Every structure is written in C-alpha cells, then in structure tokens.
Amino acid sequence: MDNAVDRSSLAAAVKEPALLKTNIVGFNTIVIREFSRIIRIWGQTIVPPAITATLYFIIFGSLIGGRIGDMGGYTYIQYIAPGLIMMSVITNSYGNVVSSFFGAKFGKHIEELLVSPLPSWLIVAGYVVGGMVRGIIVGGVVTAITLIFTHMKIHSITVVLSAVLLSSIVFALAGMINAIFAKNFDQISFIPTFVLTPLTYLGGVFYTIKLLPGWAQGISHGNPILYMVNAFRYGFLGVSDVNVGLAYTIMIGAAVVLYIACVWLLHRGVGTRE
Amino acid sequence: MQALTFEQLTKTYKNGVQALKGIDLAVEEGDFFALLGPNGAGKTTAIGIVTSLVNKTSGKVRVFGHDIDTELAVAKSCIGLVPQEINFNQFETVTTILLNQAGFYGIPRQLAAQRLEKYLTALQLWEKRNAVSRTLSGGMKRRLMIARALMHEPRLLILDEPTAGVDIEVRRTMWTFMRDINAAGTTIILTTHYLEEAENLCRHVAIIDKGRIIENDRMSRVLRKLQTEVFVFNLRNPISAPPVLPGYAVSMPDDHSLEIEVSKDQSLNDIFSRLSASGMEVLSMRNKTNRLEELFMRLVNQKEAAHG
Numbered sequence: 001m002d003n004a005v006d007r008s009s010l011a012a013a014v015k016e017p018a019l020l021k022t023n024i025v026g027f028n029t030i031v032i033r034e035f036s037r038i039i040r041i042w043g044q045t046i047v048p049p050a051i052t053a054t055l056y057f058i059i060f061g062s063l064i065g066g067r068i069g070d071m072g073g074y075t076y077i078q079y080i081a082p083g084l085i086m087m088s089v090i091t092n093s094y095g096n097v098v099s100s101f102f103g104a105k106f107g108k109h110i111e112e113l114l115v116s117p118l119p120s121w122l123i124v125a126g127y128v129v130g131g132m133v134r135g136i137i138v139g140g141v142v143t144a145i146t147l148i149f150t151h152m153k154i155h156s157i158t159v160v161l162s163a164v165l166l167s168s169i170v171f172a173l174a175g176m177i178n179a180i181f182a183k184n185f186d187q188i189s190f191i192p193t194f195v196l197t198p199l200t201y202l203g204g205v206f207y208t209i210k211l212l213p214g215w216a217q218g219i220s221h222g223n224p225i226l227y228m229v230n231a232f233r234y235g236f237l238g239v240s241d242v243n244v245g246l247a248y249t250i251m252i253g254a255a256v257v258l259y260i261a262c263v264w265l266l267h268r269g270v271g272t273r274e
Numbered sequence: 275m276q277a278l279t280f281e282q283l284t285k286t287y288k289n290g291v292q293a294l295k296g297i298d299l300a301v302e303e304g305d306f307f308a309l310l311g312p313n314g315a316g317k318t319t320a321i322g323i324v325t326s327l328v329n330k331t332s333g334k335v336r337v338f339g340h341d342i343d344t345e346l347a348v349a350k351s352c353i354g355l356v357p358q359e360i361n362f363n364q365f366e367t368v369t370t371i372l373l374n375q376a377g378f379y380g381i382p383r384q385l386a387a388q389r390l391e392k393y394l395t396a397l398q399l400w401e402k403r404n405a406v407s408r409t410l411s412g413g414m415k416r417r418l419m420i421a422r423a424l425m426h427e428p429r430l431l432i433l434d435e436p437t438a439g440v441d442i443e444v445r446r447t448m449w450t451f452m453r454d455i456n457a458a459g460t461t462i463i464l465t466t467h468y469l470e471e472a473e474n475l476c477r478h479v480a481i482i483d484k485g486r487i488i489e490n491d492r493m494s495r496v497l498r499k500l501q502t503e504v505f506v507f508n509l510r511n512p513i514s515a516p517p518v519l520p521g522y523a524v525s526m527p528d529d530h531s532l533e534i535e536v537s538k539d540q541s542l543n544d545i546f547s548r549l550s551a552s553g554m555e556v557l558s559m560r561n562k563t564n565r566l567e568e569l570f571m572r573l574v575n576q577k578e579a580a581h582g
Contacts, residue, residue, distance in 0.1 A: 019380075022347075026379070108361035111357065112362070112422075115350060117350040273328060274327070
C-alpha cells in the first residue's frame with residue numbers, strides 16, 4: 001500500500017511541469033500575443049502616430065521651423081526630431097499596455113493569466129515588453145519619416161538605444177499601473193490626456209528650456225519626460241538641457257520603482273482580484 | 275490522495291458580506307464532485323479562491339497536497355477552470371485562444387497543436403478552429419472554454435455552470451465528454467443549477483448555503499435521505515375526480531394525470547394495484563421534480579427555517 005502511495009506521489013510529481021520551462025514559454029506567449037495584437041490592429045497602433053509625426057514635421061519642421069531658425073546649434077527640425085521620436089515611443093509604450101491590460105480586465109480574459117501558474121513578476125514583464133515593442137516599432141516608423149524631412153546624425157548609438165529602451169520601460173510600467181487602477185474607459189484616457197500629454201509637450205520636445213524664464217526652468221526640472229527627451233536628444237545631437245547621468249539615474253530609478261509597484265499591485269490583486 | 279481540501283475557509287468581502295463562514299471540504303482524486311447551492315451561496319467564491327481569482331480571508335486550501343499559500347504555482351498548474359462567464363478574448367480566433375492558454379502553462383507549441391486538434395475534435399469544434407471567437411454560438415463558446423481548460427491536461431477540472439444556456443443536445447454531448455474525461459482520471463468538480471445534471475454525473479455532492487456546507491456525502495446516500503417523492507402518473511382514459519387512496523396524498527392536475535406523494539416506507543406496487551382496482555390504466559410515470567432538486571430545496575428551506 002505504501003509503495004502504491006509512493007508511486008502515486010512520484011507520478012504526481014512527474015506530472016507537475018517544470019516551473020522554469022513554464023515561465024519561459026509563458027513569457028514568450030504573452031509577448032507574442034501582444035505583438036500579434038499590435039499587428040492585428042495596425043490601423044490603431046502604427047498608422048495614427050505616423051500621421052501625427054508627419055504633420056508635426058510638415059508644420060513645425062518645414063513651415064514654421066524655417067522661420068524659427070537654429071536651436072541648440074541645429075536647425076529647428078533637427079532639434080525637435082529626437083523629441084518627436086521619443087514622444088511617440090513614450091505615448092505608444094504607455095498606450096499599448098494601458099489599453100491591452102485594461103481591455104483584458106474589461107473582457108475578463110485577464111483571468112486566463114491570473115489562474116495560470118505564471119508569477120506576477122513575469123506577467124508584468126510580458127506586458128512591459130509588449131509595450132516596448134510597440135514603442136520601438138512606432139519609434140522606428142517615426143524615425144523613418146524623420147529621414148524624409150531631414151538628415152540625422154548619431155552622436156552615441158548606445159545612448160540612443162538605452163534611452164529609448166529605458167523610456168519605453170518606464171512608460172509601459174506607468175501604463176500598467178493606470179490599467180490596474182482603472183475601472184472604466186474614461187479612467188484610461190484621463191492620465192494620457194491630462195497628465196502625459198502636457199508633461200510631454202512641456203518636456204522640451206519642441207524647445208530648449210534655456211528659452212524659459214528661471215522659474216519655469218525650475219519647474220521643468222521636475223518633469224521626468226524632460227530627462228528622457230534630453231538624454232535621447234543627446235544620443236543624436238550631443239546636446240542636452242540636463243545632465244545625462246542624472247537623466248539615466250532618473251530613468252533607471254523610475255523603472256525599478258514602477259516595476260516593483262506593478263508586481264506588488266498585481267500580486268496583491270489590486271484591481272484584478274476580489 | 276485528496277485532489278482538493280478546504281480547512282476552515284472563510285471569505286469576507288470589503289462590503290462586509292461573509293461569503294464563506296469556515297467551510298471544510300475534501301474531494302478525493304478521481305472523483306466527480308457536485309458543489310451545489312443557491313445563487314449567492316458561496317460556490318463561485320470558493321472556486322475563485324482555489325483558482326486565485328479571489329483572495330481568501332483565512333483558512334487553508336490544498337490542491338493535490340500543495341498549499342496555495344506556499345506552492346501557488348504548482349497548485350495552479352494542477353487546475354483547469356471553466357468559469358461561469360465567457361472570459362476569452364472575443365477578438366481572437368479559437369486556435370489563438372487555445373495556443374495562448376497552452377503557452378501560459380508552459381506547453382510547447384507542437385504539443386499544444388496536437389492537443390488543440392484532440393480537444394476541438396472531441397468537442398465538435400474542429401471546423402471552427404479558424405473562426406473569431408465572438409462569432410461562435412453560445413454552446414460553442416461554452417465548449418471552447420472546456421477545450422481551453424483542458425489544454426494543459428489538468429488533474430483537477432473545475433466546471434462552474436458549464437452547460438448554462440446550452441441546448442439539451444449539446445448538453446448531453448458535453449455530459450458524455452465530461453464522463454470520459456473523468457474516466458480517464460481527471461478529478462472533476464461541477465457546479466450547476468441543473469440538478470439532473472449533478473445527479474446523473476456526480477458521485478459525491480456538497481450543498482453549500484449562505485457560506486456553510488449543509489450536506490456533504492455520496493450522491494446515493496444523499497438521495498436516500500429524501501423522505502418522500504411526488505410521482506406523476508399519466509392515465510390512458512380521462513377521469514372526473516381523483517381516486518381515494520388511503521395513506522397517500524393524491525391530486526389531479528388535469529383529467530389525464532395524477533400526482534401522488536410516496537414516502538420511503540410505501541411501495542409503488544401498492545399504488546399500481548389500487549389504481550388497477552379502480553379501473554385506471556397507467557401509461558407512464560415520472561418524478562414530478564428531480565430527486566436532488568427536491569432534496570436540495572428541502573435542505574435549503576430547513577436551514578432557512580432553522581435560522582428564523
């Protein structure tokens with residue numbers, strides 16, 4: 001009888017899948033699902049930011065930019081190009097996670113993940129990579145559009161790539177926190193409209209903050225997007241309104257804090273479990 | 275081995291509602307177990323806790339011996355859930371939904387594809403494998419959720435109202451399928467409002483009401499607790515008044531049928547003899563209500579009366 005019990009236990013143990021393998025396959029599945037979603041609804045995910053960027057380059061770059069003159073030692077269109085690329089990366093990383101995760105909550109298919117053996121840290125990582133993928137795809141499209149209007153030099157490819165990756169991580173995580181707390185669709189459009197867009201526009205995308213009065217420069221230094229835009233701009237043009245080291249410290253710090261917060265919220269079931 | 279155990283499981287929601295008031299339950303491996311109760315009794319809360327969709331307030335839950343507090347991932351990997359509400363992505367195809375589900379449980383794509391064909395075929399959905407899920411009928415959506423729950427071939431399958439809103443033909447197909455899955459070794463816990471379904475399929479039953487378990491036994495033993503049953507006799511010829519059968523409560527719903535209440539110590543042979551003697555020919559006979567339904571209502575009503 002004891003032997004029978006032992007055999008049964010052994011069989012049970014063999015049937016339990018190796019959790020590491022489960023995590024790897026599960027992570028890939030989340031990322032592939034997010035990528036498929038981005039491609040499936042390309043008319044919503046890729047085309048609008050491309051059109052918006054084109055309009056920015058036509059209006060601010062070509063039409064108005066010519067009258068503004070140089071900024072930071074570069075033509076206006078060259079100066080704003082990194083900011084416009086970064087703006088598209090930020091808004092799309094954020095938008096992908098907030099819409100995908102809240103959509104899953106609203107449609108209840110988030111339960112597929114919640115009942116699975118995948119840990120919270122991995123589910124967050126999967127969604128964040130999904131957000132990064134969209135941010136980088138759209139960033140790539142906007143970069144391609146930029147090259148139609150002007151030529152871009154690269155001061156440091158390492159800074160360009162690291163700044164874009166860190167920024168997309170930070171805003172994908174921010175989008176996830178928004179989605180976790182959101183109870184309806186109004187609440188997922190509130191933050192992008194009333195917080196993200198103003199911070200982006202006031203984050204030095206279209207101007208150097210050196211043009212601002214002292215008090216406004218002080219306030220601008222409290223805007224995290226200023227550091228991301230300037231770090232990215234430094235990667236392209238070699239000029240920045242902020243200390244690039246400080247920008248990295250802020251981006252890495254924000255990514256770590258937001259990731260821990262996301263995992264904790266998901267693990268506790270805030271907004272997802274009763 | 276026990277597939278699932280609850281020890282003094284409680285759940286109090288933020289609004290103060292006590293959904294579970296310290297329930298103890300054990301489901302043996304390989305069992306086909308019915309968890310019954312009226313709406314709001316605590317069934318879905320209990321299932322939610324097992325599948326980690328609901329945070330428990332206190333108590334212990336073990337799945338094949340794995341404590342969900344300390345071995346959650348292993349416990350979850352043993353469970354397949356068919357929830358009450360449709361909860362797949364309605365914009366994805368049937369195939370995508372199933373392959374994603376397999377992926378969430380670490381099933382490699384090649385093996386997942388084999389299982390997808392196996393379960394979609396068994397549940398008569400193979401032809402719909404490329405259909406976007408929102409285009410499926412209600413019955414197909416239910417079957418898709420069963421197929422999804424089986425993609426990682428769980429040892430414990432929890433079916434929360436799996437046949438709700440499904441027509442009788444599909445329901446019977448699903449019963450056959452569930453029996454086969456159980457016969458192959460999968461432990462099944464079923465909640466349903468169709469008590470005929472529970473009586474036909476399940477070997478054990480627990481009845482939960484207002485957060486407490488009020489009955490928990492083998493189905494056959496539970497049914498034996500039914501003291502009286504009401505039978506409907508369909509007659510060949512019309513009658514103008516119900517016959518007088520001393521010892522039996524008789525009513526006449528229409529001129530071709532009789533309803534007779536029969537207690538455990540009475541015999542149907544006796545009733546047939548008396549009806550024959552009265553010149554009445556019985557064409558057919560059936561229970562007025564499902565036996566489990568009868569017992570269920572009595573238990574729940576007794577409990578309500580006891581609580582004043």
